[in-house]
Amino acid sequence: MEKIRVMIVGYGNVGRGVLASLRNNPDFELAGVVSRSPERVKRELSDVPVMDVKDIEGWKRELRPDVAILCGGSKDDLPKQGPEFVRHLTTVDSFDNHSRIPEYFATMDRAAQEAGHVSVISTGWDPGIFSLERTLANAFVPGVRAYGFYGLGPKGGLSMGHSDALRTIPGVKDARQFTHAVPEAIERVRRGENPAFEPGDMHTRECFVVLEEGADKEAITKTILEMPGYFAPYKTTVNFISQEELNTKYKGFPHDGLVVAAGSTGKGNPALVEYRCQWGSNPEATANVLVAHARAAVRLAREGRKGAFTILDIPATYFSTLSREELLKHWM
Amino acid sequence: MEKIRVMIVGYGNVGRGVLASLRNNPDFELAGVVSRSPERVKRELSDVPVMDVKDIEGWKRELRPDVAILCGGSKDDLPKQGPEFVRHLTTVDSFDNHSRIPEYFATMDRAAQEAGHVSVISTGWDPGIFSLERTLANAFVPGVRAYGFYGLGPKGGLSMGHSDALRTIPGVKDARQFTHAVPEAIERVRRGENPAFEPGDMHTRECFVVLEEGADKEAITKTILEMPGYFAPYKTTVNFISQEELNTKYKGFPHDGLVVAAGSTGKGNPALVEYRCQWGSNPEATANVLVAHARAAVRLAREGRKGAFTILDIPATYFSTLSREELLKHWM
Ligand SMILES: NC(=O)c1ccc[n+]([C@@H]2O[C@H](COP(=O)([O-])OP(=O)(O)OC[C@H]3O[C@@H](n4cnc5c(N)ncnc54)[C@H](OP(=O)(O)O)[C@@H]3O)[C@@H](O)[C@H]2O)c1
Ligand SMILES: NC(=O)c1ccc[n+]([C@@H]2O[C@H](COP(=O)([O-])OP(=O)(O)OC[C@H]3O[C@@H](n4cnc5c(N)ncnc54)[C@H](OP(=O)(O)O)[C@@H]3O)[C@@H](O)[C@H]2O)c1
Numbered sequence: 001m002e003k004i005r006v007m008i009v010g011y012g013n014v015g016r017g018v019l020a021s022l023r024n025n026p027d028f029e030l031a032g033v034v035s036r037s038p039e040r041v042k043r044e045l046s047d048v049p050v051m052d053v054k055d056i057e058g059w060k061r062e063l064r065p066d067v068a069i070l071c072g073g074s075k076d077d078l079p080k081q082g083p084e085f086v087r088h089l090t091t092v093d094s095f096d097n098h099s100r101i102p103e104y105f106a107t108m109d110r111a112a113q114e115a116g117h118v119s120v121i122s123t124g125w126d127p128g129i130f131s132l133e134r135t136l137a138n139a140f141v142p143g144v145r146a147y148g149f150y151g152l153g154p155k156g157g158l159s160m161g162h163s164d165a166l167r168t169i170p171g172v173k174d175a176r177q178f179t180h181a182v183p184e185a186i187e188r189v190r191r192g193e194n195p196a197f198e199p200g201d202m203h204t205r206e207c208f209v210v211l212e213e214g215a216d217k218e219a220i221t222k223t224i225l226e227m228p229g230y231f232a233p234y235k236t237t238v239n240f241i242s243q244e245e246l247n248t249k250y251k252g253f254p255h256d257g258l259v260v261a262a263g264s265t266g267k268g269n270p271a272l273v274e275y276r277c278q279w280g281s282n283p284e285a286t287a288n289v290l291v292a293h294a295r296a297a298v299r300l301a302r303e304g305r306k307g308a309f310t311i312l313d314i315p316a317t318y319f320s321t322l323s324r325e326e327l328l329k330h331w332m
Numbered sequence: 333m334e335k336i337r338v339m340i341v342g343y344g345n346v347g348r349g350v351l352a353s354l355r356n357n358p359d360f361e362l363a364g365v366v367s368r369s370p371e372r373v374k375r376e377l378s379d380v381p382v383m384d385v386k387d388i389e390g391w392k393r394e395l396r397p398d399v400a401i402l403c404g405g406s407k408d409d410l411p412k413q414g415p416e417f418v419r420h421l422t423t424v425d426s427f428d429n430h431s432r433i434p435e436y437f438a439t440m441d442r443a444a445q446e447a448g449h450v451s452v453i454s455t456g457w458d459p460g461i462f463s464l465e466r467t468l469a470n471a472f473v474p475g476v477r478a479y480g481f482y483g484l485g486p487k488g489g490l491s492m493g494h495s496d497a498l499r500t501i502p503g504v505k506d507a508r509q510f511t512h513a514v515p516e517a518i519e520r521v522r523r524g525e526n527p528a529f530e531p532g533d534m535h536t537r538e539c540f541v542v543l544e545e546g547a548d549k550e551a552i553t554k555t556i557l558e559m560p561g562y563f564a565p566y567k568t569t570v571n572f573i574s575q576e577e578l579n580t581k582y583k584g585f586p587h588d589g590l591v592v593a594a595g596s597t598g599k600g601n602p603a604l605v606e607y608r609c610q611w612g613s614n615p616e617a618t619a620n621v622l623v624a625h626a627r628a629a630v631r632l633a634r635e636g637r638k639g640a641f642t643i644l645d646i647p648a649t650y651f652s653t654l655s656r657e658e659l660l661k662h663w664m
Contacts, residue, residue, distance in 0.1 A: 142620060288597055313649055316467045
């Protein structure tokens with residue numbers, strides 16, 4: 001079998017994760033990495049083709065990719081890079097700005113239809129696996145409401161967006177934010193109460209902040225606690241620690257989450273479904289899901305399909321390397 | 333929107349569950365029930381059309397079903413009824429004899445292709461949702477092994493097959509068997525050990541037996557504990573109780589289960605995924621999944637598809653009543 005050639009577009013946490021994931025997926029091979037800062041990436045990767053993202057004719061000719069996995073940021077990179085890349089080839093991305101997914105889907109669908117390509121958008125674990133589990137729960141326990149919780153383990157889950165928000169505060173040298181699920185809130189959902197939560201009822205936020213020299217602790221604490229959207233709606237704790245402690249005790253990208261839905265069947269028999277994941281590395285987990293979707297995207301493209309797809313539009317067989325015989329025999 | 337007309341084929345526990353489920357799924361209406369014992373069913377159902385399964389021209393004309401949900405037993409009914417019914421219309425079933433699924437799929441695929449119909453086989457929660465979760469786990473955490481556990485709650489899960497087996501023993505008047513997962517075995521999987529279990533390592537079996545008058549307790553206990561396949565490989569406990577106690581304390585069809593898979597991403601970062609369900613009524617839960625698959629089967633048929641399908645072949649959107657706009661806006 002000829003291997004599927006993947007081009008990684010943008011080399012950050014998720015881009016690194018995709019590179020690692022391809023090694024665990026023998027039906028793929030890395031075509032190369034394209035980046036807006038190829039010199040930076042070349043310093044990190046010596047044995048991999050790295051090209052400038054703008055050199056379109058160059059990477060088409062030299063990397064000959066079957067599919068591009070777009071690893072740019074959802075805020076500024078993907079809205080621009082998505083429609084550009086799908087003009088040239090099959091794409092997969094993890095666009096995770098939930099409120100803008102309808103708009104992004106429409107943009108990508110139009111661009112993909114025009115070009116005759118396939119684009120799988122907004123996959124990873126949330127959006128992605130969690131979207132699928134929410135939708136299946138609602139279909140299999142008719143009309144059930146699905147809740148998402150994050151940071152169930154003792155350490156909680158690292159939130160990149162909230163860590164970034166802390167780092168924008170003057171006087172903050174570095175910071176990381178861990179989200180914790182409120183166990184009582186999970187139990188209320190499990191009991192079938194279907195509560196109407198405010199965001200602050202479901203999660204608390206724990207901040208680890210390294211200060212610049214001479215920065216004002218109290219003022220910074222106040223700024224954090226009052227930050228609208230990010231921290232004001234939550235019970236938030238702020239811990240000031242040294243850079244060394246941050247680097248050793250709070251390193252990595254751990255994250256975990258739970259989709260939970262409780263309803264009933266027949267005349268009031270309880271029905272509870274839960275999906276739980278725990279990742280040592282959030283970007284690596286996201287990358288693995290992206291790679292499975294790249295497999296699906298290439299298969300869809302080979303069938304002559306085109307346009308934008310989400311995880312909800314794709315049968316499980318398309319993600320799997322297992323044959324139909326094997327699936328029927330051992331996985332059903 | 334015209335409603336999808338469902339014909340229930342066979343009226344037992346799952347058949348009853350489908351009837352109840354249709355009331356919670358407003359896009360469906362009950363066309364009627366067909367049975368090999370219509371008189372029995374009519375005594376239970378006064379306000380529903382009930383016909384003899386053999387009166388094919390009759391039910392076609394009078395019930396005008398869009399889809400048949402086959403609720404017969406997997407051992408003797410479905411292998412015969414499946415290929416017969418798919419000659420006439422779209423079918424869905426919950427064939428759960430795991431080792432015979434490849435053979436049943438081939439039979440149903442051939443019959444469905446010949447007739448130009450769609451047949452969705454082997455759905456419910458296991459096989460069904462659990463098959464999907466196993467396959468997705470293996471695709472998203474590449475190559476991971478997925479384990480299934482049953483009966484995690486304090487009461488355990490009622491096993492119909494094992495209860496039936498107990499009732500075949502001379503001297504046993506009635507019996508029910510509850511399966512319990514071994515918590516330490518689950519923890520070993522969660523820790524990423526990927527153990528090679530014998531069946532007896534994962535589950536224990538608890539029997540509640542009502543004796544005929546004068547039956548020999550010790551002989552029956554011995555027969556149970558030595559029954560090959562069913563009980564011999566397991567740590568089994570046998571409790572003799574009265575019919576009244578069985579009817580009150582051990583009634584209903586509760587069941588629950590867990591799919592769990594632990595692997596790693598990148599250079600050894602742990603990855604753990606779990607799907608858990610808990611059903612007050614196993615046949616009602618199965619019925620709800622069957623009804624969602626009936627929706628999918630009708631949609632596939634309307635697209636001109638034909639042949640046999642499993643849950644692994646069907647995108648989530650096909651199971652859902654939610655529109656694309658709604659899914660993109662609130663469920664991704
Ligand atoms: N759906 C999900 O479950 C899920 C989970 C996690 C993340 N995500 C999404 O994935 C996206 C990417 O996340 P990420 O953690 O990989 O973001 P990131 O590390 O900030 O990388 C984003 C982009 O920034 C550039 N970049 C990275 N490091 C740089 C550096 N040192 N200097 C200059 N530029 C640099 C890279 O583009 P160039 O190489 O072109 O410079 C890279 O593609 C996020 O937007 C997030 O929304 C989704
Ligand atoms: N995939 C899953 O997760 C899952 C879960 C649960 C069950 N299942 C499967 O679903 C199948 C049906 O389960 P079930 O609990 O509904 O079985 P059941 O109650 O024994 O019913 C099976 C058939 O037996 C006949 N029947 C029922 N009660 C009868 C009675 N009192 N007298 C004479 N005939 C009677 C009915 O056919 P007629 O009306 O034609 O007589 C009925 O369709 C099982 O084979 C099981 O394999 C699958």
